Amino acid sequence: MKGAHIFLFIFVMWILIIIGGGILIVFTAPISIIEYGALDSFFTSGVKAVIAITLVAIWIYILSKIKNWIFHKHLSH
C-alpha cells in the first residue's frame, strides 16, 4: 500500500500521545508543594510545567528516532 510507513508513523505517534498522557497524570497530577504559603500554587504549577515540557522534549526526541528508523530507506533517497 502507498504510504504504509506513514500510517505506521501516525499509529506510533498516537500510542506515544496516550503513554505520555498517562505518565503526565500518574506522576505529575499528584504533585503538590505545601511549604511556601501563598506561593504554593505558583511552585506547584511551575514544577508541573517543567515536567510537562521535559516530557514533550523527550516525546519529540523519541519521535525523531522513530522517524529515522521507519523512514530510513525513504529518507536516504
Next chain:
Amino acid sequence: MLNQTIPVVLVSSIAFFSVYVTTPFLIKALEKRNLTVKDYNRVGGAMVPRPGGPSIIIGILTSELVLYVFFPTVEIIAILVTTSLAFVVGIIDDRKILGGWFKPVALAVSAIPILLLGAYDSNLAFPLFGSVKIPALYLALIVFMIPITGNTINSIDVLNGVASGFMIIASFALTVSLFIIQNYEIALASLPLGFVSLAFYKYHKFPSRIFPGDSGALTLGAMYGVIAIVGHVEIIAAVALLPAVINSFLFLSSVKRIIEHRAVKSKPVAHTDDFKLMATTDKDAPVTLVRLILAGGSMTEKQIGGVIFKLALFSAALAIITAFMMGLKI
C-alpha cells in the same frame, strides 16, 4: 437533543451555502483585479485566483453569529474573535511577503481573546488516565495552540484541494468526538468549520478554481485550534491533525529553523516528463509529507491528494477512538 435540530440544520446550511454562493463572485473579483498565482503543478501553468479567505470568513462569521442567537456563550465569541484575527493575519500575509516569524507571533496574539474571555478550562484531559490541572502551562498551551494549528493547515496547502479536503475530515472527526464526549454546544459551534470547508472544497479540488491563500488556511486552522481549546478536546484535535503535524515535524526537523516555505531554495518535489510529481534527490531539500509519499514512485497531483485523505481518515478514526477512550479509566 431534539431542540438542537433547528440550530444544527440552520447553522450548517448557512455555513455551506454562504461559501458556495459567494466564492464564484470572489473568483470573478480576484480575476478582475488580476490577483492570481501560477499553478505550477498544472500542465501549461494555469493562473488561479487567490485568496479564498474572504468567502471562508463570511461563512464562518454568519453561521457562528446565527448560532450565538440560539446559544449566547462566551465560547462562541472566542471562536468569532480569534478566527477573525487569524483571518486578518492571513490577509496581511497574502498581500505582503513577511518574515517567517510574523505568522506565529501574530497568531499567538490572536489567541489572547480566549484568555481575556476566560473561555477555557485548565484541566487537560487524556484518554484512559483522566485529566491533569496545569493552570500556568495551560495559558502557554493556548498561546502556542493557535499558531500551531494555523501554520500546520497552511503548511499542507501545497496541492489542489488538500487543505480544504483535509479540514473537512479533521473537523467532522472533531464534531463527532465532541458529540461522543457530550459537549453538544461546542459540537454545534464546530459544524460551520466542516461545512465551510466542504463548500470551499467544491472550488478548491483538482483542478482548483481558487486557492485559499494564507487568509483561508490560517482561518481554518485557527478556528480548529479555538474549538479544541473551548471544547476541551485538545488531545483529540491533535490526533485528528496528525498527518499535517507530521508534515510540519518533518519540515522543521529537516530545515531546523522556522522559515517560510517560499524561502526554501531546494525544492522537495519536481515534475516528470509526463507532468507527474516525483521526489527530488536534493539532499538540501526539506523532507515533507508529499516528498515522503512520492518516495515510493511518481504520482499525479490527484493521486497524492488521495493518499493524504486516506491518512486523514485514518487519523480521524484514531481521534474518534480517542474520544471513546476519554470515558474509560484504567
